[in-house]
Amino acid sequence: MSKKRKAGKRGRKAFSLPLLTVDSVLFTYHEKSLKVLLVQRSSEPETGKWGLPGGIVDIETDKDIESTALRKLVEKTSVEPPFFDQLESIGNQTRDPRGWSVTVVYTALIAHQNCEQHVSTVSDVQWFEIEEALKMKLAFDHRNIVLSARERMRQRALYSILPGYALAEKFTLSELQHLHELLIGKSIQKRSFRRRIEQAELLVDTGEKRQEGGRPAALYRLKNVSMTHRFVRNLEAS
Template sequence: MVDTALFTIRDERLSLILTRRKDPPFEGLLALPGGFVHAQEDADAEAAVRRVIRGKIGFDAPYLEQLYTFSGAARDPRGWSVSVVYYALVPWPLLEKNTSVELCPADELPALPFDHHQIVAKAVERLRGKATYSSLPAFLLPGEFTMNDLHRIYQQTIGARLDKASFRHKILEQDIIEEIPSRFRTGAHRPAQLYRLSSKTLTAFERKI
């Protein structure tokens, strides 16, 4: 089977997208989205988890990465099991109108079934570690964003404050974003330039952010 830790940022907090189990064991509990591999339909584990994600939230996650394989006799009361686990990032604006999922802050989770707490701990560790040296947090943003948006999303993902001037310098140095010509966000203050990612694939930095 496959499971996935689906992350988003809501109310400036790193959060997980959970679904309520409809069948035993643990019927009624919130859990990580997951499902069985369909041998006749899924080419591999990634195809299976993409199908599961589409079924839960209605679209493909902008970023998906294999995390780890969890296995053993104690993880499922029905007996020995193995799960290929992925983690994925989804911008909150794409989820706002989805009423079939529930969100919980990653550091305030309810009781979860199986070994899902262990999965979450490993996924958060991977996400926060990788966020310090790559473009990973940017996949939590919609297609257009300001430099302030990017700065906030990095802080919220990493869980630490980042000097704004230093952050801007390092991001521009890495060349992972590009200005969108003639696109600005207007408001009470000076119009803010809008940016987009230069690449749809993950970019690793030469040094930490």
């Protein structure tokens, strides 16, 4: 049971510790497609490959792992995402060529326009359409991480309107529905989608309209409850 750890005040030396990193899967919706933010690695290992924004926890300056992940994300986009939460942690001997390493992964959502100004000015940070990203040879096990994050978002699209945080502050119901359809992977009945949102009172009608080829669409804003609301009954998965 207590075989090794004798260590006093700072027993770090008794054990060889794994490398600890954080990674974030930041999604957005833009031009009718779901995109994920990737960063081209400039340092060892896996130099040159595209991977998730993240990095090593700095215990001198970071107060917790969430701060680390946010800090790394802000370095790449210059803004804090309105939605950000922990997905999973992956730790093993083989995922990093440097040896045993653990990464704590976060999922985040942001409006495309809210970080495009910064992203578009640098060449090593870029949005990729999700299917395209999954076809790439990503660094480390980042492809699997993106898959997990998408699956989590897919589930959420079935029982919440959390994906709305990937849209601009004001958005149309058609935009929100299409994003859900992308995540779920099938079309949704317009009536069902709108009915449940209206009944749960999750959105605020801004009164404004936006036109795009047909009848102008009402613009809505997320209420704060949208972050936590779960419908009792899900949309059908398949």
